[in-house]
Every structure is written in C-alpha cells, then in structure tokens.
Amino acid sequence: MSVKRETYTKSGRISYFTRIYHTRPVDSPQEAVVLVHGLGISGTYMHFLASELANKYIVYVPDLPGFGYSSKPPHVLNIQELADALRDWARAIDLKKAWYLGNSTGCQVIVDFAIHNSDMVNGVILQGPAIDPYHRTVGDQLLRFVTNTPDEPSAQMLIMMKDYRLCGIRRVRKTFGFALIYETEKFLPKVEVPALVVRGDKDELVTREWAEEAARLLPLGSLRIIEGVAHTINMAMPQELAGVADEFIDNHVKVKEYESATV
Amino acid sequence: MSLLMENEKLSVVITGASSGIGRAAAMEFARNGHKVALTARRKEVLDEVAKSCERIGGQTFTYAMDITDEKAVYEFARQANHKFGKIDVWVNNAAVAMMGPFEETPMEDIKRLLDVNLNGYLYGARAAIPYFRKQGHGMLINVSSIVGVNGQPFSIAYTTSKAAIRGMSLCLQQEFAQEKNIHVCTVLPATVDTPLFNNAANFMGREIKAMEPVVDAQSVAEEIVSLVNKPRPEVFVGGMAIQTSLMKHLSPDMFAKMYNKRVQSQHFKEDLSAPQHGNLFEPNWNISSIDGGWIRNGESRAIKSQVRNTFWLGLILAGAITGTAMYFSNKAKTH
Numbered sequence: 388m389s390v391k392r393e394t395y396t397k398s399g400r401i402s403y404f405t406r407i408y409h410t411r412p413v414d415s416p417q418e419a420v421v422l423v424h425g426l427g428i429s430g431t432y433m434h435f436l437a438s439e440l441a442n443k444y445i446v447y448v449p450d451l452p453g454f455g456y457s458s459k460p461p462h463v464l465n466i467q468e469l470a471d472a473l474r475d476w477a478r479a480i481d482l483k484k485a486w487y488l489g490n491s492t493g494c495q496v497i498v499d500f501a502i503h504n505s506d507m508v509n510g511v512i513l514q515g516p517a518i519d520p521y522h523r524t525v526g527d528q529l530l531r532f533v534t535n536t537p538d539e540p541s542a543q544m545l546i547m548m549k550d551y552r553l554c555g556i557r558r559v560r561k562t563f564g565f566a567l568i569y570e571t572e573k574f575l576p577k578v579e580v581p582a583l584v585v586r587g588d589k590d591e592l593v594t595r596e597w598a599e600e601a602a603r604l605l606p607l608g609s610l611r612i613i614e615g616v617a618h619t620i621n622m623a624m625p626q627e628l629a630g631v632a633d634e635f636i637d638n639h640v641k642v643k644e645y646e647s648a649t650v
Numbered sequence: 651m652s653l654l655m656e657n658e659k660l661s662v663v664i665t666g667a668s669s670g671i672g673r674a675a676a677m678e679f680a681r682n683g684h685k686v687a688l689t690a691r692r693k694e695v696l697d698e699v700a701k702s703c704e705r706i707g708g709q710t711f712t713y714a715m716d717i718t719d720e721k722a723v724y725e726f727a728r729q730a731n732h733k734f735g736k737i738d739v740w741v742n743n744a745a746v747a748m749m750g751p752f753e754e755t756p757m758e759d760i761k762r763l764l765d766v767n768l769n770g771y772l773y774g775a776r777a778a779i780p781y782f783r784k785q786g787h788g789m790l791i792n793v794s795s796i797v798g799v800n801g802q803p804f805s806i807a808y809t810t811s812k813a814a815i816r817g818m819s820l821c822l823q824q825e826f827a828q829e830k831n832i833h834v835c836t837v838l839p840a841t842v843d844t845p846l847f848n849n850a851a852n853f854m855g856r857e858i859k860a861m862e863p864v865v866d867a868q869s870v871a872e873e874i875v876s877l878v879n880k881p882r883p884e885v886f887v888g889g890m891a892i893q894t895s896l897m898k899h900l901s902p903d904m905f906a907k908m909y910n911k912r913v914q915s916q917h918f919k920e921d922l923s924a925p926q927h928g929n930l931f932e933p934n935w936n937i938s939s940i941d942g943g944w945i946r947n948g949e950s951r952a953i954k955s956q957v958r959n960t961f962w963l964g965l966i967l968a969g970a971i972t973g974t975a976m977y978f979s980n981k982a983k984t985h
Contacts, residue, residue, distance in 0.1 A: 462868045465681045467706045568683040569707070 389441030391434075398479035401472065404456035405480065406430055406448040408441035418509070418636060419482060421447045422621070423473065425491030425517070426566055427559035428550040429455020432543065433490075436621040439629035444636070447485070449476050451496070453562070454554050463558050465565035466492075470499035477507055486636050488512040490621050491592070492566045499569075502577045510581035510639055512632050515590055515618045519597040520572050528567070528592070535591035538617035546622075575604035582608045583635045585628065587616035611635075659709075660684045660878060661734035663727065665717055665774055666744025668695040668933075670844030671793060674871035674940045675741060680708025682875060687711040687730035687737075690744065691933040698938065709734070717744045717770035727777035736785055739878060740778035742771040743793040745811070746930050747846050749917070750853025752806045754925075759851055760807040762930050767811035771818065779832075787831035789881060791874055792819045796838050796891040800898045803910050804854060804917070816884075823883055833881040839870045840888030845942040851928035856918040860944035863890050863959065867940050889960050896963075 392407045411417055420440050422433040430448035437446045450457040452472045453464060464472060473496055477485070486509045489497040494516035501508045522531060536544070551559055582605040586598040595612075602610035611631050613620055620628045662679045666672040668690035676686050680703035688696050688703075693714035700710035711733045715722040731737050745767045748759060775790055782788025797805065798812030819836040826832045843864045850858050865888035873887050886892050898905040928934070 461866055462678070462681075462872075465706055468681070471705070565681070 389438055391438075396476065396479045398475040400458070401452045401460065401475070402458045403452070403476045403479065404430075404450045405476075406433075406437065408437040408446040408448070410441055410443075411445075413445060418444050418640060419447065419485035420444045420632070420636070421449070421477070421482070421485050421487045423449070423487060423489040423493035423497055424451070424454065425489075425493045425515075425619075426562055427454070427554050428547055429553060431455065431550060432546045432619065432622050435625035436488075436628055439625050440632065443633060444486075447480070447482065449473070451476075453558050455550060456553070459555075459558070463561040463565070465562075466495045466569040467499055469496045470503065473497075473500045474504050474507070477504075483507065484509055486510050486512065486632075488514065488632055489516075490514050490619060491517045492562070495566060495569050495571050498571060498574050498578055501580055502574060505579050508580045510583070510636070511578065512583045512585060512635060513601065514585040514620055514628065515587065515593045516571060516584060516598070516601050517592065518566055518569070518571065519592065519594055520570065521594060521597055523567060525563075525567065528563075531591040535589075535618050538589045538591075538623075539619050540623050543619055543622045572600070572604060575601055575608070576606060578605055578607075580607065581635075581639050583631070584608060584610045585620065585631055586610070586612050587618060587620050587623070588612050588614050589617040592618045660738040661687070661730070661736050662739040662741065663687045663689075663730055663737055663774075663778065664741045664743060665689050665770065667699055668692050669938050670846055670940060670942070671839075671842060671867050671870050671874075672741070672743040673699055673938075674867040675743065675874045676703055677706065677940075678868070678871040678875045680704070680710070681706050683707045685709040685711075685734045687713070687726070687734065689713045689715055689717070689726055691716055692935065692938070695938040717773065718765045720769075720773050723770075723773040724777050727781065731781055737778055737781040737788065738785075739789045739791065740774055741791045741793065741874060742774040742815075744770050745793070745846070746849065746851070746928065747805070747808050748851035748853075748928065748930065749805050749808070749858055750851075750855075750925075751804055754853045755806060756853070759853075759927060759930060763807040763851070764811055764814075766930070767808070768814050768818075771815055775818070775822065782832050789833040789835065789878060790819075790822065791835045791837060791877055792816075793837045793839070793870075793874070794819070796840050796886065796888075796894060799838060800894050800905075800909070803913050819883075833877075834883070835877050835881055836884045837870065837874060837877075838884060838886050838891055839873075840865055840886075840891040840894070841944075842867055842870055842888075843941045843944040845934075845937040845939060847944065848937055848942045849929040849934050851926060851930045852923055853925045854918060855922060857921040857923040858917065859919050860942065861913065861917045863888070864944045865890075866945060893959060893963055 389408050389410045396403045424430045429450045433448045440446045451469050453459050487497045494513040497511050584602040602608040613627050616623045662684050664676050667676045667688035679686050686708050696712040700712050703710050713726045748763050792815050794815040795812040797809045798816040802809050819834050822834040841861050841864050843866050847858050847860045870887050
C-alpha cells in the first residue's frame, strides 16, 4: 500500500506544494514519475493515478505556481514560464531525472520543459495533449469543453470547481489565453526523449487526427488509445492509464538496462 | 475596433524598455507571443531583456540609443519595421523624473528632462505614424502620469512633460478621429513601483521615496497590453489615480493645499540629499529591474490600501448622497 506525503518546497519567491506517493522508501533506487496537472486545476485530481503508479514508482504531483496550493506570482505565467517553474521545482526537490506525465495543458508545459531540459527527462507521456491546432479558437475550445464534460466522472466537476476557486478566474482565463497561443505542434519535433501520446476515444478536446499527428511529430513518439473515456483519463480510468504508462516506462527501462549490459 | 485578430502576432515598439514599466510591458507583450522592438540607452541591459522575452515566446529586436537623438529614433523605427515587416503598436514610455522646488531646479536640467520626456515622445509619434498611415492601422500608446492631469508640486519639469504628453495625445486623437483603425491612447498611472524614483534627479535637499499607495508595474503593463484588444483614449491605473482626480474636481483649492502637504511629507524621506542629476544625462548602470523596491510587503500592500481608500471614498460618497437626499426631503416637507 502506498503512502502519501505532502510538502512545501521553496525556490526563489515561489513556494511549491508537492504530493509524494511511494511504497518503497524514498531513498531506495526507483524510477520517479512526475504528474503535471492541466489548466486552472491543481494536482488533486491526479490522486487515483498517483496511487496506482506508486505501487511501483515514486510519484511526485506538484502544483504549478498560481495553481492549487503553490504560491501565486503577481503576473500570470505563460506556458514557457510554467515550464521554467517546473524546472525550478525539480531542482528544488533535487529530482535529477524523471518520467513526466501530463494531462491537457500540463502536456504543453512538459513539452517545453523537455525541450529545454532534456537531461532531466527520461521520457514523457502526453495524455490528451492540448491544444488541438485544428480547433484553436476560444469558441471552439469552450464548446468542446462543454460537450466533453458529460463523459467525465462527476467528482471531477467538484474538484475542478474548488481548484478554479483556489486559482482565481482571472488566472484561469489568462492561462487559457496563453495555452491557446502556445503552438504545441511546432514544438513537438524538438522533443528528443521517448514520448507517448495517450488519448481517450471520447475526448472532444483532443481529436483523433490531432493525437495521431502529435505522435507523428514527436521524433520518438507513439500513440495509445484508451476506449470508453474522455479527456481526463487520470480521473476516469486511472488503472488503465497507469497500466499504459507502466508499460511504456518499463519497456524503456528494460531497453536501457539491456543496452548498458551489452556495452 | 480591436487591432488584434485571433492568434495574430503584433509588432510592438517599446521605448525605455530596460527597466520599470517598459520592461514589464515588453515581458507582457512577449508573454502573449507578440514581437517586441526594444530601445533604451543601455545595450547590455536591452539584450538581457530581449533574452528573457525570447524565452517566453516573443521575437525581439534591440536598438540602443538616446531617445533625444531624433535621427536615431527614425532609424530605429525603420529597422524595426524592416525586421518585423510592420509596426502595429508604438509605446512611448522612456522617461526620467526630477524633483525639487521650482526656483532651485537648474534650467539645464529642466530643458534636458523636457527633451527626454516630451520631445522623445514627439519623435516616437513622428516615427510611428507614417507606418500607421501606410498600413492603414496602428496604435500609439503614450505613457503619461496622473500628475499630468492633477499636477504635482516640486516636480515642475516632470509635471509639465506629463501634462504636455496628455495634450499631445488629445490632439492626435482628434486629428485621427476619422481614421477608424488608428488609435492614440494615454495611460495615466498613479505612483508605480519602478526605479523611476531611485533614478530621479533631486534638488529638494531630502531623499526621494515613492508616495503611497504604490501600484506594481505589472498592473500598468497589463493595462497597456489590454489596450490592443480594447482601445480606450485614456486609462487610469491604480485606485489613487481616480480618487485624486475626483478630489481635484470637487474642490481644487483644498486639493492643492492638501496635495502640497502630502507630497512634502510623504514623497520624501527624512534623510538629507545633495543635489544630483539622477539618470537625466547618463544612465544608471546599477538598476535594471522592473520594480524599484517600493512595495515592501509584496503585492498585498498596494491592493489593501487601494481597497481601504475605495472603501472610505465610497463611505463619503454615500454620506453625501444621503445628506443631499435628506436635505431635499426636509425641504419638501416644510413647503
């Protein structure tokens, strides 16, 4: 059974809130997984996925600055600044290298982070990578957000409302604007680490064409579709997503072990 | 009409981008993905600003010059236009400050300050407007100050320049009144937490400090960026800006007396200071930050005092309205 620990870490002016899930002792050698939350929301909704993954890995769930329980910088950070914040956080908790899994806008942050700090990243798992370039307008995104909602678990709604309140509507709105102008498709080809795109087949916010294109644009990318689930797989089907993530990580770890053994 | 089509990247020129409001605005435009052409006197600092702007998403162009060099301003505009293919927004922002009693302020310094704060803006407007005409669209944003509306004692040159800038905006707004897509906007901030006060020329005999309540530069930057979505002829920034204007209109005499006392007691420290030219003639190589360190307890302080001030103002207004209503209802009864 995994243990959950909550901690605050300070880097510069920002105090980062982190949830740490693990089964084995923290200092024993094990792969680390970082779960990055999406737009406006905090890491709370990663709980079930983190608990699943913690059976095998040490799992970190930080709140990015401005969101959840981390401190709020005076200005609203854009995707690149959030990526730099993620780097600062990883340095502050002394996390040398890890696997990064993001949901929605968290994927954009991970992509930018992985491009600029490839030495800190083993690989990335992009679950529902925002923002679909084929539908990059405010109206289209809002409409898709609404039509996607009935397929999400109802607990998601409660968590979301609380997290939006913690974040503040102004910050949610402005971050949405920044997510909209961050052209993920232009940055994906620069990701040098192994990458997996995961899409729920009922996901309205990430269309099938876009998920396929994203996987194609990633130099070391592949795509997995999980059936019967919408945009927030980490909430709706944590076991399935954990299984997919575990398989991806495990394969790469084994390949690496084999390579180092043969050399 | 908004300048901004959805997802369009604007080409924005900002003068005085090495510190303070200019730097904050450059970052905020870059954060929104716009291209920024930056100018100031210090090349090294400009490159530093450009680097951080590029990291967060904006293309940049830098050109170091003194804003009083008219030819250089035009050359800067030409090169910025060449680099980005257009100039959508020109932010006139480069300014210096000076404080001291009128009689003790050297005429040389007054002339120099007007040259920077006023002529610099005129050169900027002259450089930008031909491109606006050619493109059929454009926005000139002049960063003035609330002292340009209400005045301020012991800052003759600064107040003159800021009032003149407002006048310049008014004139241009009326001149381009028939042009649907050419906008001229004036930003009128109250006291802002920038190195302006740290760098100010000073003939007062006492050290300068920022007069509270202080607004952070980020708020002004956000207001400037919001203008490209929603052009307005004049924007006030900071609760104090609106309040002082209101007080001045309600009772100009009382306001002048009150403001004289307030500036003397709250705009200066107790510490004595020798006459100095600040960054009027030479840039200050030591300061290149957005803030001047005038907001002590983080952002909460300014906001709190604004809320408090707004509360009192609201109470006074409510009292006045109730009083008037009672007066008239009594009058009606006696008849």
